[in-house]
Amino acid sequence: MRGFFMTAKAQRRKVFRWSGLRVFASLRSILLLLLFVFPARAEFRFPMPEFATGYEHPAVHTPGPSNAMVGWDIVVLIATLTLAAIFVLKRRKRREIFLLTLFSLIYFGFWRNGCVCSVGSIQNIMAGICDPAYGVPLAVLVFFAAPLLFALLFGRVFCAAVCPLGAIQEAVAIRPVKVPPVVEKVLSILPYIYLGLAMLSVSMGAGFIICQYDPFVGFFRMGASFSMLIFGGLMLVLGIFVARPYCRFLCPYGVLLNWCSKLSRHHATITPADCIQCELCTDSCPYNAINEPTPDQSPETRSKGAWRLGRLILLVPLMILLGVGVGSLLKEPLSRMHPTVRLAERIAGEDLGRYAETNIESEAFRASDTPNEELYAEAVELKTGFARGGKWLGAFIGLVIGCKLIAVSILRKRTDYEPDRGTCFSCGRCFKYCPVKE
């Protein structure tokens, strides 16, 4: 489709140029005349006619934006969150949670085309904080805050049954296999990197990358670029065996939900009463989110553990410094996220003869009569901004890795099988595995 337009356009240009000469000869006298007769209206080549038949100009059809659904979206969001909390904490039925998940998939996904969504809303919030002129609509604000507040109270019930991205993956997770915990821990750093990159991109005005690389929104809208459909398709195929790959290893909003859910007031429990240590539930969770009881005997002496913790705490500043170093090295590739930087490099490359042809962007820039120096100055300013942002991003990721190392080295006493409050999606799979009934 796109190729067709490009070639059609190129042909058209040629035709215009060729026949322009012919038409030009006949039009030239008229145009010259017009320029003399109507100097004030020189921007219009042809005078507006006066009709003898009393013909009147039809009005231009300008329908206003429809925002009738936005209020409903907020109502449905709060209602589904409340229902999800009731299903997870009170009724404890996997089937009901799954039905609500399917409803959210149909409503927020296929009916509302996956927009507005909480995952993308972080970018609007960030844009609103960075740029006071940017308006954050009320609906986006609610979609950002409500799932986090629910996570503070009831755990990640949003992930369980409300998020359309989670829902589409939940629906295809037919044969989930267990990911080794080491792999899981290492890959769980990716969402932090993605979150940091997205925040950097928004704060520098380089676009909303979470929305651009949303793998499933193409299915909701029944149309996306070929590469995004391939990415989304691969994610769904992977999701048959590795349950919820996007949620676990990419979702940037999941980072915030994880933090809030760690503090949750009431979190889903595997058993409705006392745990009998039957170990049946360990097989049920495809997300490695069930923590086993700690052994009675600590595997190492207290002083040994304390020394290791001390070393790890000292490691954190080193990780941050390392992150800053790596971040400042990545200045150039990071700054290419911004279209202005890409354009400046393209223009400079074309002037140096590095490219044989121009592209649409460079043609549009050259047609705009902006001096090259202005573009280069803007690009240089953006690059210094990205250099600063890259250091912050590196420091953030260094801090996250340091804190993760500390978290894995601390042994928390547990006597029962418990869901991990941070990573548990409250999907309810473990409920029916538990033989204890109230």
Add this chain to the structure above:
Amino acid sequence: MKPKGKRKRRDFVRGAAAVLVGGVAVSSLRSCSPKLVWQIDPEKCTQCGRCATHCVLAPSAVKCFHSYSICGYCDLCGGYLRPDAKKRNTGAENQLCPTAAITRTFIENPYYQYKIDEDLCIGCGICVEGCDVFGNGSMYLQVKHDLCVNCNECAIAHACPSDAFKRVPASEPYLLKSDREKRIS
């Protein structure tokens, strides 16, 4: 049951987190201006054709608008007829529009009216370029707001090479060329 001290600390951290979430939300709300929607500035548009291909909707929410009040009602319309058209009539071989979305109607000698069928228009901008090159520029691209889903970040805006997409207040969602004098003043 957890010891009482631990419980209290947990409650405090939870309260602090709630305040933080609320604070972040409110600090972004501080910038809450009137609702904004996406629109094309016809002065900047270069008719690259990406509006037809990059919109998340198919067909695109961008359509060709025709401001009749600045149209010359030409017989030889650069927006309707192919530059190499043999005859000035409604023959398919003479039409520029790839979807035949423009209807040509005789008004009175020598004037013809050109009407755009929004259901057929794909927003490719081919007629816009023709009208700009040979005519008054009364045809131009605009985002139709009954179709536009007002994405977080407009996919066409991201792909637009000439920076023609901008956010405008939802109360005045169109940048009509026929209103330009009114807009500037």
